[in-house]
Amino acid sequence: MRVILPAGTTETALIDGISAAGAAPELMEHTPSADVEILEYGRPTTTPVTPVSPNGCPTPAAVTRAVREVVGFDTTVVDAGLAQPTGAPTVELGVEPGADVRAAEAVPDAAAIFDRARSFGASLPEDDLLIGETVPGGTTTALGVLTALGESTSVSSSLPRNPIERKRRVVDEALAASDLEPGDCEDDPLAAIRAVGDPVQATVAGVAAGALESGADVTLAGGTQMVAVATALRHADVDEPLSIATTSFVEDEQSDRLGEACYRLNCELTVTDPGFGSRDHVAMARYCAGEAKEGVAMGGALSLVPDGRMDDVLDRLEAVCDRLGIDADGGPDSDPKTETNPKTEGDGGP
Amino acid sequence: MRVILPAGTTETALIDGISAAGAAPELMEHTPSADVEILEYGRPTTTPVTPVSPNGCPTPAAVTRAVREVVGFDTTVVDAGLAQPTGAPTVELGVEPGADVRAAEAVPDAAAIFDRARSFGASLPEDDLLIGETVPGGTTTALGVLTALGESTSVSSSLPRNPIERKRRVVDEALAASDLEPGDCEDDPLAAIRAVGDPVQATVAGVAAGALESGADVTLAGGTQMVAVATALRHADVDEPLSIATTSFVEDEQSDRLGEACYRLNCELTVTDPGFGSRDHVAMARYCAGEAKEGVAMGGALSLVPDGRMDDVLDRLEAVCDRLGIDADGGPDSDPKTETNPKTEGDGGP
Numbered sequence: 001m002r003v004i005l006p007a008g009t010t011e012t013a014l015i016d017g018i019s020a021a022g023a024a025p026e027l028m029e030h031t032p033s034a035d036v037e038i039l040e041y042g043r044p045t046t047t048p049v050t051p052v053s054p055n056g057c058p059t060p061a062a063v064t065r066a067v068r069e070v071v072g073f074d075t076t077v078v079d080a081g082l083a084q085p086t087g088a089p090t091v092e093l094g095v096e097p098g099a100d101v102r103a104a105e106a107v108p109d110a111a112a113i114f115d116r117a118r119s120f121g122a123s124l125p126e127d128d129l130l131i132g133e134t135v136p137g138g139t140t141t142a143l144g145v146l147t148a149l150g151e152s153t154s155v156s157s158s159l160p161r162n163p164i165e166r167k168r169r170v171v172d173e174a175l176a177a178s179d180l181e182p183g184d185c186e187d188d189p190l191a192a193i194r195a196v197g198d199p200v201q202a203t204v205a206g207v208a209a210g211a212l213e214s215g216a217d218v219t220l221a222g223g224t225q226m227v228a229v230a231t232a233l234r235h236a237d238v239d240e241p242l243s244i245a246t247t248s249f250v251e252d253e254q255s256d257r258l259g260e261a262c263y264r265l266n267c268e269l270t271v272t273d274p275g276f277g278s279r280d281h282v283a284m285a286r287y288c289a290g291e292a293k294e295g296v297a298m299g300g301a302l303s304l305v306p307d308g309r310m311d312d313v314l315d316r317l318e319a320v321c322d323r324l325g326i327d328a329d330g331g332p333d334s335d336p337k338t339e340t341n342p343k344t345e346g347d348g349g350p
Numbered sequence: 351m352r353v354i355l356p357a358g359t360t361e362t363a364l365i366d367g368i369s370a371a372g373a374a375p376e377l378m379e380h381t382p383s384a385d386v387e388i389l390e391y392g393r394p395t396t397t398p399v400t401p402v403s404p405n406g407c408p409t410p411a412a413v414t415r416a417v418r419e420v421v422g423f424d425t426t427v428v429d430a431g432l433a434q435p436t437g438a439p440t441v442e443l444g445v446e447p448g449a450d451v452r453a454a455e456a457v458p459d460a461a462a463i464f465d466r467a468r469s470f471g472a473s474l475p476e477d478d479l480l481i482g483e484t485v486p487g488g489t490t491t492a493l494g495v496l497t498a499l500g501e502s503t504s505v506s507s508s509l510p511r512n513p514i515e516r517k518r519r520v521v522d523e524a525l526a527a528s529d530l531e532p533g534d535c536e537d538d539p540l541a542a543i544r545a546v547g548d549p550v551q552a553t554v555a556g557v558a559a560g561a562l563e564s565g566a567d568v569t570l571a572g573g574t575q576m577v578a579v580a581t582a583l584r585h586a587d588v589d590e591p592l593s594i595a596t597t598s599f600v601e602d603e604q605s606d607r608l609g610e611a612c613y614r615l616n617c618e619l620t621v622t623d624p625g626f627g628s629r630d631h632v633a634m635a636r637y638c639a640g641e642a643k644e645g646v647a648m649g650g651a652l653s654l655v656p657d658g659r660m661d662d663v664l665d666r667l668e669a670v671c672d673r674l675g676i677d678a679d680g681g682p683d684s685d686p687k688t689e690t691n692p693k694t695e696g697d698g699g700p
Contacts, residue, residue: 040426045473072422076390076439087473089426089439123395123437 001128001304002074003221003297004207005039007032007090008081010098010106010198013137017166032134033086035061035296036077039068043323046087056326057286060298061134063274066317067301070309078120078207081199093117098198101144101174110194110202117206122214129211130245132221132297135200142228144171144196150183151231153261155224156250160290171196189232204229212240219243221300223250223258223293230265241268246299248273249287272302279314281328283321351478351654352424353647354557355389357382357440358431360448360456360548363487367516382484383436385411385646386427389418393673396437406676407636410648411484413624416667417651420659428470428557431549443467448548451494451524460544460552467556472564479561480595482571482647485550492578494521494546500533501581503611505574506600510640521546539582554579562590569593571650573600573608573643580615591618596649598623599637622652629664631678633671
């Protein structure tokens with residue numbers, strides 16, 4: 001078992017009104033770089049931001065890291081278009097940050113990225129791979145790809161109140177800028193990603209396709225962003241069994257839509273509820289209130305927790321939150337050395 | 351505990367007569383890229399070579415990986431001048447391959463590399479770091495740096511018969527090309543590395559210096575190459591406690607010289623004998639015959655094996671060798687998919 005984490009950025013995250021109210025867009029592009037440091041080292045090491053919302057909700061990377069500290073899985077981060085440096089080790093596939101979906105092409109080299117990621121995925125020796133993502137703005141690009149592929153669906157949000165109508169307007173603009181109608185990319189999913197997607201989608205899809213070709217079992221770890229990737233794979237005639245593992249927070253928001261989408265995609269769906277309601281801790285309370293929900297392979301990581309060990313994960317999560325400067329009963333500490341990034345991307349995106 | 355592995359190359363490895371007889375120099379530059387794949391994934395995944403000598407001696411990466419499969423330590427590979435792509439994740443510090451030491455400058459930006467590596471080393475949260483290396487040609491550059499610093503010593507070899515006189519002639523030429531006499535860099539170890547060293551030395555020294563500054567315990571995992579790095583650190587007035595951990599194979603060759611060097615450097619020395627003589631396996635027999643000896647943090651990794659678990663490590667090593675196509679009782683399998691690289695760098699270097 002290995003957790004692969006493509007991490008990247010898209011300028012789509014900077015669109016006004018898409019990002020969380022009060023967010024500082026210039027800090028958001030540091031979030032994936034910080035996320036992978038948290039996953040690798042247990043806290044940010046070189047990035048200037050700590051991805052914690054003003055009211056104390058940490059990035060899902062904190063949860064994935066907590067699971068890792070209990071379960072001990074291997075991780076491999078793939079640079080899928082990071083805009084800022086990171087102190088974590090990354091696999092280099094030559095992926096650049098994505099452009100705004102309202103540009104003519106959001107990911108000009110989507111097909112080349114997919115091919116390189118497919119070779120990488122096929123090269124891995126593991127029989128089981130879990131593939132996550134971290135990309136602010138990722139639910140908007142997910143909606144873009146789903147729409148270009150002609151799939152009617154909704155997408156989730158890292159915010160308690162999903163700005164879904166705003167996302168739809170952005171996607172409408174994005175399709176128009178690419179001279180596309182909904183469904184026009186039905187037979188060419190890489191054209192959908194090129195026009196209105198992001199580089200993380202191309203990377204996740206490529207790694208998954210390569211790993212499936214080489215006989216591995218693949219679980220896409222995420223919510224509606226992974227529904228978009230699975231849809232792209234099915235439209236690319238990748239027919240192998242495929243699973244999606246996500247959190248109860250995404251399911252709570254999406255209700256039956258998530259299960260129906262997985263049924264249509266012939267994807268097995270695993271939903272894990274980490275039982276955050278059992279603790280009196282602000283970070284877990286924020287997730288229970290609908291913040292963040294998913295991201296950085298959180299749902300997939302939680303699915304790896306053996307029976308009876310979730311309490312240990314929650315203990316570790318409290319320890320990770322402590323390292324991130326989150327008091328159990330309040331907002332983030334005022335740590336003069338770190339700037340707090342009010343944007344916690346998740347399944348997420350803005 | 352985390353094992354940091356700076357991996358890189360120097361064109362010094364291509365000098366005629368330095369590399370192992372019969373070696374194909376153009377394959378040697380793939381060795382560090384393959385080593386880090388073995389460390390990360392348990393076998394080469396994307397590199398076109400498998401670092402196994404014609405008579406069945408695997409790269410020390412196989413041993414370090416075997417220890418990792420038993421002990422389970424975290425690893426972080428730093429790109430310290432890789433010349434060829436690797437499928438393993440690496441920390442990017444902007445380090446380029448080193449030039450031939452007989453050029454005027456072997457590592458033009460040695461000081462900048464050191465600074466970036468120091469920041470990275472200081473950023474790591476662990477209390478204990480073990481820092482290794484993989485760089486073909488590394489014992490020749492070690493001799494170069496030691497000579498430029500005015501330290502009389504010898505260096506080890508990955509070959510049973512150490513071409514030490516050949517290395518001394520190369521170092522003489524290298525110093526002359528840089529307009530230096532032995533000892534001229536006594537007060538400026540980065541000038542020594544710039545003139546006649548390699549980029550891995552600058553990276554290892556920087557990571558060590560940064561980690562020591564931040565209060566971590568640092569063990570340099572290697573033989574005479576790490577003696578050269580420790581010497582550079584002491585000449586840079588880094589006075590914190592420092593340890594060197596290596597294999598019995600290096601000590602067997604160096605006899606008292608190794609302990610004496612560590613005594614002069616005020617470095618604690620740990621030597622581990624993995625007991626390869628107890629197994630009837632070609633890979634272990636080759637190490638007992640003096641091949642490879644050290645490299646890829648092998649000695650440091652072996653020092654982490656708890657009492658009573660070395661037999662498990664040897665079992666795992668047999669499994670890793672099997673993946674590398676090494677028969678227990680013969681040379682490498684003839685696997686048409688992989689080219690065999692006759693150069694197994696180690697403490698090593700050619």
